[in-house]
Amino acid sequence: MEQVERDLQRRLDRIQSRVENLEFMEARDAERQHEGLLFEALARFVQGLADLLHRSDPQVEHIALEISSKISDPGIRRQLSYLPPLLVAFSYHEALTSGTEAYPPLDQYVSAAARSTYLAAAEALTESDLGPLTSWVRSNRQDTRLLVDMWMFRSIYIDGCRYFHYVPSAKVAWDNLIRLSQEKGLGHEDRINEIMPKLIDVRDEEDLIMYFE
Template identity: 80%
Template sequence: MEQLERRLQLLLDRLRCLEDDFELKHAREQKGLLFEAVARFVQGCTDLLLRSDSQIEHIILEISSKVSDPGIQRQLSYLPPLLVAFSYHEALTSSTEAYPPLDQYVSAAVRSTYLAAAEALTEPDLRPLTSWVRSNHQDARLLVDMWMFRSIYMDGCRYFHYVPSAKVAWDNLIQLSQEKGLDHEDRINEIMPKLIDVRDEEDLIMYFE
């Protein structure tokens, strides 16, 4: 009888381990889906902005070329992290601007990279970017929040490397915006149709299918 009870207990323990492993795998998959949705949306949105305004690339180059630290220079050479750094810079130098709303969700390590990049920016070099952000406030704010979501779900890139369904990605982006009260839903709905079934020179999906 005792031997049977021990076997049953061992079986229950194994079942619990399998259940825990399944839940962990499911959580990782969900995180991976969120990362892919956000990362591809950021890439697509950035590409659209760069194609619509050739001035942006010049602004990015002018700012990043003035930074001596190679790591920070790389960070500031791409529009989304540059806009994040600009947002933190505004918060650090203004008595009225606050940190981006998703700051409370990023890790201390990620925040430190944002702050280091923000501190590398200087006012005279930021005038063209400041003007652009004011003229494109909605898209600038959208890219800041989505890039920060990307940082939050960064671990997901270990588990997913495929093109996500447009519908699943679309739903996830809307849900993220709603849950955090970011009010990006209308803009996401305007941009997403432009990112579906877009192909590169090798006929590969660039964003969503």
């Protein structure tokens, strides 16, 4: 009788272990899907905001290309030709050179590899004339901070790019962007609410959704 009970208990333990493993795998998959959704929402918002800024002031694209053309490292040169990482690098550059500016608020959450990339790009900016960019940033301080923070959030959730491959709904993306801003106390909620309607159902030349639907 005792042997039967022991055998039964072992079977129950194996079943419980399988159930726990299944629950763990389901929770992990759900977390990965959520990270993927966040990454996709952030990537599309960043692209949309960058496009809006380029359209409102075409000169900023020329500024980015002019700065990046002076960078000797080809990898950093490609990186800094795009406005969002350029603004992140500029934020770090300001912190390193001014003695009064702090690192971007999300610096404490990024990986060591991401921080190393940002700092290398910031140091490379010493090769360029930053006067025009400095003036532009001062005139667009709110959107600059928003773009920097959203790009850094994107790097925090970079692993999510492997788990999500379709256009997130505008409402879900909108809610998550607001939540991220609130959780980290960034104060971007009002500006996100102003920008998101401009990024809904925008289509490219092939009639594909560019940002959100």
